[in-house]
Amino acid sequence: MKKLTFFSIPVAYLLLYTLVILATGIWLFFLSQGLNGSAGISATLQKIITSPETKSLQNLVEVATPHLFAMGALIFVVAHFMLFSTKISQKNSLIVALLLFVLALLNIVSYGAISFGLVISGWIKLISMSLFVGMFLVLLGMVAFSL
Amino acid sequence: MKFLVTKDLAHSQLLAYLIAAVLTAILLYLGLDVVLHGYVIGFDMPAIHSTLFGNVETFEEPILIDSLLLQVHIDLFITIFVLLILSSVYIRLHDKTTTMKWVLHALFVSGLLAPLSLLLAYFWSEVFVSVWVVTFIVWHLLALIITASLFTRLNFR
Numbered sequence: 001m002k003k004l005t006f007f008s009i010p011v012a013y014l015l016l017y018t019l020v021i022l023a024t025g026i027w028l029f030f031l032s033q034g035l036n037g038s039a040g041i042s043a044t045l046q047k048i049i050t051s052p053e054t055k056s057l058q059n060l061v062e063v064a065t066p067h068l069f070a071m072g073a074l075i076f077v078v079a080h081f082m083l084f085s086t087k088i089s090q091k092n093s094l095i096v097a098l099l100l101f102v103l104a105l106l107n108i109v110s111y112g113a114i115s116f117g118l119v120i121s122g123w124i125k126l127i128s129m130s131l132f133v134g135m136f137l138v139l140l141g142m143v144a145f146s147l
Numbered sequence: 148m149k150f151l152v153t154k155d156l157a158h159s160q161l162l163a164y165l166i167a168a169v170l171t172a173i174l175l176y177l178g179l180d181v182v183l184h185g186y187v188i189g190f191d192m193p194a195i196h197s198t199l200f201g202n203v204e205t206f207e208e209p210i211l212i213d214s215l216l217l218q219v220h221i222d223l224f225i226t227i228f229v230l231l232i233l234s235s236v237y238i239r240l241h242d243k244t245t246t247m248k249w250v251l252h253a254l255f256v257s258g259l260l261a262p263l264s265l266l267l268a269y270f271w272s273e274v275f276v277s278v279w280v281v282t283f284i285v286w287h288l289l290a291l292i293i294t295a296s297l298f299t300r301l302n303f304r
Contacts, residue, residue, distance in 0.1 A: 013255035
């Protein structure tokens with residue numbers, strides 16, 4: 001990073017907060033799919049693949065609306081710190097950030113494919129969520145490396 | 148943050164008024180956030196205990212984990228945005244001292260610990276109820292003091 005001495009403190013905490021936000025988001029999704037004390041993570045994963053919870057259009061909109069804003073804003077805020085990076089090129093930062101925006105959108109709308117009967121299995125949600133989280137971790141790693 | 152770091156805008160009157168406006172919004176948010184958490188979690192210790200663990204005498208059920216986790220998830224998101232804005236202005240307008248470094252760490256750590264201690268209290272131990280109360284008050288108070296101190300540093304002409 002360019003000489004930002006004290007500014008590196010909030011940036012570092014942003015990375016930590018983002019990790020926890022991602023973790024609680026995944027946890028919330030699994031809870032909505034029936035994760036509880038009796039059913040473990042593997043049983044919940046199995047259930048999502050074979051018979052994901054049915055969601056109405058209202059449910060989808062209730063989840064999608066805040067996430068469209070929140071994910072977009074969070075990606076923008078984290079990615080804009082790459083402007084200060086002296087270690088990673090702007091071109092690479094742009095590719096990762098734009099990919100992340102696309103994956104975020106895919107992650108948000110993927111459950112719609114299940115609800116509208118385009119796919120029966122919930123694998124599409126699991127794959128899109130994994131790709132989104134994986135790409136976000138790459139961006140977080142890039143910012144951390146640039147600190 | 149890019150706008151706050153660049154020196155070109157250091158003497159901009161527009162930026163000074165914009166920062167004053169956003170600080171006013173944050174000030175109002177901090178006050179209402181305390182009220183909101185009072186309503187959702189509880190204003191005193193017995194009420195907080197009833198919310199998190201239920202109450203046998205009044206037949207109160209504990210809060211559902213879905214609801215608590217959603218509150219924590221939202222809290223984390225809003226807190227990081229408030230603290231990022233506040234800390235950026237704070238660093239820009241105050242002298243960079245060791246005290247500032249510790250204040251920043253205390254602000255971010257308490258802001259993170261507050262929502263997490265709610266989950267720790269729910270799953271692990273009632274001790275974390277006190278941790279939540281302390282960290283919640285600490286980060287709100289620190290944010291309040293920093294916000295108030297920033298108004299005096301803005302150069303209005």
